[in-house]
Amino acid sequence: MALVKVFSGSEILAQSLKVRIEAAGVNVIVKNNIQSSNMAGFGSLGQAVEVFIEDKDKEKAAQAIEDFKMGN
Template sequence: MGLMKIFSGSEILAQALQSKIEEVGVETVVKNNIQAARMSGFGGLGQAVEVFIYERDFGKVHQVIEDFKMGG
């Protein structure tokens, strides 16, 4: 099983979702294209932070993701 993207957006929202998911014991992988662009000498992109989880963990965090999308 591989990784699946569950979020793409701002760095602040990505960190908030990552924290909620890790509270239930699921590992996340974050790809921060803003930092990568900055390190390369380019400007940052507004919606450039992505959060991934392993596909096998989706059932454990599905409700957390839905609550987060609804603003909870």
């Protein structure tokens, strides 16, 4: 299972993209470094939320990702 990062940014945008990709029938993994660092007692700045999909699902998720990038 090879994972591909398709997004890195804010938590709100990551959740929006996750919903779109899942609607296309693709499983999504969200790595939230903001929550992880807060739980450990550290602060976090910048692009701390990442969205990953399996490499084999890139084509299936491509339209949802493109629509997200274009703001549709």
